[in-house]
Amino acid sequence: MFKLLKKALQVGEATVEYPFKPLEVAPGFRGKPIYNFQQCIACGACAIACPANAITMDYNLEKGIKSWKVFYGRCIFCGRCEEVCPTGAITLSPDFELAATAKEDLYCKADFRLTRCHLCGEYFVPAKELEYILAALEQAGQPGSASHITRQVMEVCPQCKRRQGIKTAVKSLPRAVGQQQGRG
Amino acid sequence: MITVKGDFNDNRDTKLVELKEKLKKVIKRSVNVYRVDCGGCNGCEIEIFASISPVYDPERLGIKVVASPRHADVLLFTGPMTRPMRLPALRAYQATPDPKIVIAYGTCGCSGGIFHDAYSVWGGTDSIFPVDVYIPGCPPTPGATLYGIGVALDLLQQKIKGEHHVEDEVSRVQPRHPNIHPDLRKDIEREARRLSGYLHGKQIADKYLQFLEEGDLQAVDGKVKGFLKKEKDPRLVEVYLKLHQIFTARMERVTGNVG
Numbered sequence: 001m002f003k004l005l006k007k008a009l010q011v012g013e014a015t016v017e018y019p020f021k022p023l024e025v026a027p028g029f030r031g032k033p034i035y036n037f038q039q040c041i042a043c044g045a046c047a048i049a050c051p052a053n054a055i056t057m058d059y060n061l062e063k064g065i066k067s068w069k070v071f072y073g074r075c076i077f078c079g080r081c082e083e084v085c086p087t088g089a090i091t092l093s094p095d096f097e098l099a100a101t102a103k104e105d106l107y108c109k110a111d112f113r114l115t116r117c118h119l120c121g122e123y124f125v126p127a128k129e130l131e132y133i134l135a136a137l138e139q140a141g142q143p144g145s146a147s148h149i150t151r152q153v154m155e156v157c158p159q160c161k162r163r164q165g166i167k168t169a170v171k172s173l174p175r176a177v178g179q180q181q182g183r184g
Numbered sequence: 185m186i187t188v189k190g191d192f193n194d195n196r197d198t199k200l201v202e203l204k205e206k207l208k209k210v211i212k213r214s215v216n217v218y219r220v221d222c223g224g225c226n227g228c229e230i231e232i233f234a235s236i237s238p239v240y241d242p243e244r245l246g247i248k249v250v251a252s253p254r255h256a257d258v259l260l261f262t263g264p265m266t267r268p269m270r271l272p273a274l275r276a277y278q279a280t281p282d283p284k285i286v287i288a289y290g291t292c293g294c295s296g297g298i299f300h301d302a303y304s305v306w307g308g309t310d311s312i313f314p315v316d317v318y319i320p321g322c323p324p325t326p327g328a329t330l331y332g333i334g335v336a337l338d339l340l341q342q343k344i345k346g347e348h349h350v351e352d353e354v355s356r357v358q359p360r361h362p363n364i365h366p367d368l369r370k371d372i373e374r375e376a377r378r379l380s381g382y383l384h385g386k387q388i389a390d391k392y393l394q395f396l397e398e399g400d401l402q403a404v405d406g407k408v409k410g411f412l413k414k415e416k417d418p419r420l421v422e423v424y425l426k427l428h429q430i431f432t433a434r435m436e437r438v439t440g441n442v443g
Contacts, residue, residue, distance in 0.1 A: 014238055014239055015238060015239060015240070015241045015244070016239060016240060018240060018327055018330055018331075019245070019330055019331070019334055019339070019340060023327045025325075025327075032344075035347075037349040038355065038357075039357055040357075041357050051298065052291070052297060052298040052300075053300070053301075071295065072320045072344070073291065073294030073295040073308070073318055073320050074291060074294070074295045074296070074297055074298075074300065075291065075320065075322070076291055076297065076298055076322035077321065077322055079383055082383065083382035083383050083386065084382075087357050087359075087360070088360065096321065096324075096325050096327055096328045096331075097327075097328065097331045097343050097344070098319070098320045098321065098324075098328065098343075098344050099317055099318065099319045099320075099328065099331055099332035099335040099336075099342065099344075100317070100318050100320075100335075100342055100344050101316060101317055101318075101335065101342060103294075103310070103318065104346045105342070105344050105345055105346045106294070106318060106320060106344065106346070107346050107347075108346070108347040108348075109346075109347065109348045109349070110348070110349040110350075110351075111348075111349070111350045111351060112351050113351050113354060127354040128351070128354055128355070128356075128357060131354060131355075131356045131357065132356070132357050132359070135356055135357070135358055135359055136359045136366070139359050139362055139366060140366045
C-alpha cells in the first residue's frame with residue numbers, strides 16, 4: 001500500500017489538462033494544411049499528388065477562372081502537397097483542432113485568373129503561373145529585355161503552337177516532296 | 185433507400201432542435217458515447233480507445249463510452265458509409281433515444297475520405313444521417329477527439345472557418361533562393377531528396393541553401409563546418425557533407441574554368 005502510494009507520488013500526474021490548457025504536439029506532427037494564397041501559382045501539383053482527392057482544381061473556361069479547393073474533411077494529412085509544392089504555398093501546421101459544425105467551414109477555396117491565348121483568344125493558363133515561369137527564366141540568366149519576346153511565345157496555347165509548327169514545317173518542305181506526296 | 189431527406193428530418197423538426205439544445209444544457213457531466221463503425225479501417229477505433237485512456241481521461245468531463253446505443257446521448261460514426269453496414273448503422277441510430285447528438289468521426293466519417301469513390305461506399309455519415317459535428321483527421325488525435333466532443337456539447341468554440349480567396353490583381357511569385365544559380369539549386373535539391381526523401385530532403389536542402397546565400401566559398405565552408413559540429417545526428421551530417429561536396433566541386437570547376 002505504502003509502496004504503491006510512494007510510487008504514485010514519484011510518477012506524478014499522467015493526465016494531460018488538454019481542454020483547459022493547450023496540448024503540446026510532437027515535433028513533425030502533421031496537422032491542418034495551411035494555404036498561403038500569395039505564394040500559390042495554381043500549378044496543380046498538389047491536386048495531382050493528393051491521394052485522397054482532398055485538393056481539387058477546376059477550370060472554368062467561360063469565366064476565365066481556375067479554382068483551387070481543399071476539403072479538410074477529406075484530407076488524410078499525409079503531407080504530399082507540401083512535398084510537391086514548388087513555391088511552398090501549402091505547409092502542414094501543428095494545428096489539430098479542426099472540428100466544425102457545418103461542412104462549409106471545412107473548405108478553403110481560391111480563384112485564379114486565366115490568361116488568353118493571343119492568337120485564338122481562348123483562356124488557357126493561370127496568369128500567376130506564367131509570371132512565375134518568366135521570373136524563373138530571368139533567374140536562370142535570361143536578360144530582362146528578352147522577357148517581352150518570351151512572353152509573346154508563352155501566351156500561345158498548345159493547340160495554336162501545334163498549328164504554327166505545322167505551318168512552318170509545310171513551308172520548309174522542298175517542293176518536290178510536296179508534289180510526290182500529292183501523287184502518292 | 186433511406187436517407188436524410190426521406191426519413192430523418194431531425195434538423196428541420198423544430199421540437200427536436202429545441203430538445204437537442206436543452207440536452208446540451210442539462211447533460212453536464214454525463215455524456216454517454218456510443219460508437220458505430222460503418223466499415224472503417226479500425227484506425228479511428230484505436231484512436232477513440234486511446235482517448236478514453238487515463239492520459240486524456242475524458243471521464244473528467246463526464247464523457248464515457250458505453251456498449252449499447254440505448255444508453256447513448258452521442259453517436260460517433262466512424263468509417264465511410266458502406267453498403268453492408270448501412271442497415272446496422274440505421275438500427276443503431278433508431279435504437280438511440282431522442283434527442284441525440286450525431287458526430288461524424290474521422291476523415292471517412294466526414295466525407296468518405298480516401299474511399300469516397302469506391303464501389304461500395306456511399307460517402308460520409310451525412311449521406312444518411314443529419315450530422316451535428318464533423319471531426320476531421322486520419323485518424324483524429326485524442327486531443328482532436330476531445331475538442332470535437334467539446335464542440336458538439338457547446339463547451340468549446342469552433343476555430344476553423346471556411347475561406348475563399350479571389351485574385352484581384354496578378355502578383356509575381358519569385359522563385360526561392362534568388363541569389364543561387366538554378367542549376368546548383370537543382371543539383372542540391374535532387375541529391376537531398378535522393379538521400380532523405382522528399383519532405384526532409386526539401387527541408388535539408390532549404391537549410392543548406394541558406395548557407396549558400398553567403399556567396400563566398402570560404403565563408404560558406406566555415407559556416408557549414410560550424411553548423412555540423414553542433415549537429416548530433418550522424419545521418420544528417422553525412423547528408424550535409426554530400427551536399428557540400430556538390431557545391432565545392434562545382435565551385436572548383438567554375439574557378440578552374442576562370443583560371
